[in-house]
Amino acid sequence: MPLHSYDEWSNLKEVIVGNAENYVSHERELSFDLFFHDNLKNRSEWYYPRLSGVSNKSEDQGREKYKIKRRYLDELSEDVEGIADTLTSLGVMVHRPMSLAATTGDVSTLGWTAAVVPPLNVRDIALVVGDEVIETPPMLRSRYFETQFLKPIFAEYFRRGARWTVMPRPLMTDRSFDPSYALSTAGGPMEPIENPRASPYDVGIEMMWDGAQCLRLGKDLIVNIATENHSLACDWLERHLEGRFRIHRVYRLSDSHIDSKVLALAPGKLLVRSLDVAEFLPQKLRSWDMIVAPDPHENNYPTYDNDDLVLTSLYIDLNVLSVSPDTVLVNEAYPELIKTLEANRFQVVPVRHRHRRLFGGGFHCFTLDTVREGAAENYLD
Numbered sequence: 001m002p003l004h005s006y007d008e009w010s011n012l013k014e015v016i017v018g019n020a021e022n023y024v025s026h027e028r029e030l031s032f033d034l035f036f037h038d039n040l041k042n043r044s045e046w047y048y049p050r051l052s053g054v055s056n057k058s059e060d061q062g063r064e065k066y067k068i069k070r071r072y073l074d075e076l077s078e079d080v081e082g083i084a085d086t087l088t089s090l091g092v093m094v095h096r097p098m099s100l101a102a103t104t105g106d107v108s109t110l111g112w113t114a115a116v117v118p119p120l121n122v123r124d125i126a127l128v129v130g131d132e133v134i135e136t137p138p139m140l141r142s143r144y145f146e147t148q149f150l151k152p153i154f155a156e157y158f159r160r161g162a163r164w165t166v167m168p169r170p171l172m173t174d175r176s177f178d179p180s181y182a183l184s185t186a187g188g189p190m191e192p193i194e195n196p197r198a199s200p201y202d203v204g205i206e207m208m209w210d211g212a213q214c215l216r217l218g219k220d221l222i223v224n225i226a227t228e229n230h231s232l233a234c235d236w237l238e239r240h241l242e243g244r245f246r247i248h249r250v251y252r253l254s255d256s257h258i259d260s261k262v263l264a265l266a267p268g269k270l271l272v273r274s275l276d277v278a279e280f281l282p283q284k285l286r287s288w289d290m291i292v293a294p295d296p297h298e299n300n301y302p303t304y305d306n307d308d309l310v311l312t313s314l315y316i317d318l319n320v321l322s323v324s325p326d327t328v329l330v331n332e333a334y335p336e337l338i339k340t341l342e343a344n345r346f347q348v349v350p351v352r353h354r355h356r357r358l359f360g361g362g363f364h365c366f367t368l369d370t371v372r373e374g375a376a377e378n379y380l381d
Helices: 032-037 070-089 148-161 178-183 230-243 275-282 285-286 335-343
Strands: 010-019 023-028 059-060 063-067 094-096 127-128 132-135 163-166 212-219 221-224 247-253 262-266 271-272 289-292 321-322 327-331 347-351 365-374
Touching: 010 070, 010 321, 023 032, 032 178, 063 212, 063 289, 070 094, 070 327, 070 347, 127 148, 127 365, 132 148, 148 163, 212 262, 230 247, 262 289, 262 321, 271 275, 289 335, 327 335
Parallel strands: 010 094, 132 163, 221 247, 271 289, 327 347
Antiparallel strands: 010 365, 023 063, 059 063, 127 132, 212 221, 262 271, 321 327
8 A cells, every 4th residue: 555644543454563583782972861761861770770880881982882681682573573573463465674693784974883783663763744755853862773774664655655755864973962852840950961072064953853753643743842953853744844844843742752641542541651741742733632641550561670771661562563543562561551542442562572672662662554534624623
């Protein structure tokens, strides 16, 4: 079918599910610390390990690599395949990115070198708006070339008539980043963000932005802005989509992604972390029914060792995927949310996803819907 997706909830026909193969380590450097700032702060949480004194890190040219235990990788792969199988059983055509080869080395640009990660959280690296797919400029250096793994899928949609656009790619030197969010929020990063290093390729603050910062509501896009990097990218998006979509900016709802704070489950229905979210949303969206996600319990999560790097908040399981206006994929380990959604007349499909806190994504993050039945409706007038 042709590329066609305008919202987060209408009947899902085709979707890309991420690929976890050869996800062997996390690499901490400036872009990583800024991106995961909210979850690297020095605070007390269930099973949240300290970064000091870890034993599984290695340093390479100033970059710290944190190896991921094989058991977690095997279980991650099992769960990703389970997500794909569940969607297939629901009648959805599932597309998969190319795999990261085990022999792949680091990649280098004019200003830096980074390890390559597989295309797991595919929601971040592209935005589908109607009949167009837009490759977004990543906020993590390790993800700079990640959309390459999706090229065969995008190329096929292009052959079927889709528009295919790539947003400008940043140089991503240290001085390309706006650190204001990390420096201004309470608690600060767990470890100090050092002064940026000078580079002959410095061009100042550049546009960086992930597709998961956007909530799609027919003709309207709700975009989270936390830094000048995001704002510049949104400027580009507004000019590019002018006349086709309306952009509504919300400010500092989170450090980056919007989909673990608020998701649209159906016209007039939002799933939110708390009612405080409403204060950030456009006025007309505040009148929608807001289903507040219940607090998760500590036994919803695996226990981890001090040398395991945890990357998400306890609310990662709010990151659900709608298959239709009344059917939602939810982590089976979050029975509190399952009961809440069922009480609101949703059909819940429980799916296993164990190590979501180690790999930075839930069902919405791991998927990119490319064909839904919905149209460019006006939900905010």
